[in-house]
Amino acid sequence: QKEVEQNSGPLSVPEGAIASLNCTYSDRGSQSFFWYRQYSGKSPELIMFIYSNGDKEDGRFTAQLNKASQYVSLLIRDSQPSDSATYLCAVNEDSNYQLIWGAGTKLIIKP
Amino acid sequence: DVKVTQSSRYLVKRTGEKVFLECVQDMDHENMFWYRQDPGLGLRLIYFSYDVKMKEKGDIPEGYSVSREKKERFSLILESASTNQTSMYLCASSLRTGGSAFFGQGTRLTVV
Numbered sequence: 001q002k003e004v005e006q007n008s009g010p011l012s013v014p015e016g017a018i019a020s021l022n023c024t025y026s027d028r029g030s031q032s033f034f035w036y037r038q039y040s041g042k043s044p045e046l047i048m049f050i051y052s053n054g055d056k057e058d059g060r061f062t063a064q065l066n067k068a069s070q071y072v073s074l075l076i077r078d079s080q081p082s083d084s085a086t087y088l089c090a091v092n093e094d095s096n097y098q099l100i101w102g103a104g105t106k107l108i109i110k111p
Numbered sequence: 112d113v114k115v116t117q118s119s120r121y122l123v124k125r126t127g128e129k130v131f132l133e134c135v136q137d138m139d140h141e142n143m144f145w146y147r148q149d150p151g152l153g154l155r156l157i158y159f160s161y162d163v164k165m166k167e168k169g170d171i172p173e174g175y176s177v178s179r180e181k182k183e184r185f186s187l188i189l190e191s192a193s194t195n196q197t198s199m200y201l202c203a204s205s206l207r208t209g210g211s212a213f214f215g216q217g218t219r220l221t222v223v
Contacts, residue, residue, distance in 0.1 A: 008151075032209055043201055043214040044154075088154070092209040098169070099212060103153035 006102035019076040023089030033072045034090040117215035130189040134202030142205045143185035147198040192222045
């Protein structure tokens with residue numbers, strides 16, 4: 001059974017600090033890693049994705065992969081109250097139609 | 112921008128009714144998905160389709176069926192609604208196998 005695990009939180013971070021979210025995955029063959037943000041009552045929206053060959057930075061967001069330990073991280077620099085949401089991690093093997101989803105981490109940015 | 116549109120934002124149905132949830136995407140994506148999301152359980156895949164008229168069961172297909180007669184439209188059918196099907200239903204599409212999924216706005220279904 002392929003699994004993706006996330007700490008449910010809530011993770012509370014002061015405004016302006018770095019928020020660090022982690023996601024562990026069970027399948028060593030995983031090739032693609034996705035981070036979604038979901039505001040309460042809304043649908044998930046894609047923030048960024050990375051492949052197994054490297055990390056990625058996009059504005060205040062950085063996704064990092066640690067293949068040896070099988071986890072992927074999302075760092076949010078200069079956290080803003082508008083970053084308060086649940087963050088979902090999803091993982092995939094390229095040959096598979098399905099994304100395997102974590103249950104999400106609730107992030108609260110305190111002004 | 113990819114647009115995935117679900118027919119209803121909120122829906123209230125009675126136990127035993129047949130319920131249709133419609134989803135349309137405008138980006139010519141091959142793959143479409145139906146999920147349900149419940150507190151503490153995350154996203155659970157009900158059905159997906161990788162081509163017109165093709166469908167595959169996800170993790171929780173019982174009590175549901177789907178239809179994909181046109182590439183842009185994927186319908187979820189609750190054959191006989193039950194209270195344990197009260198949930199948020201999310202439709203998504205993706206261009207390629209295992210690629211980024213783009214979600215509709217969700218349908219919050221309440222079965223009474």
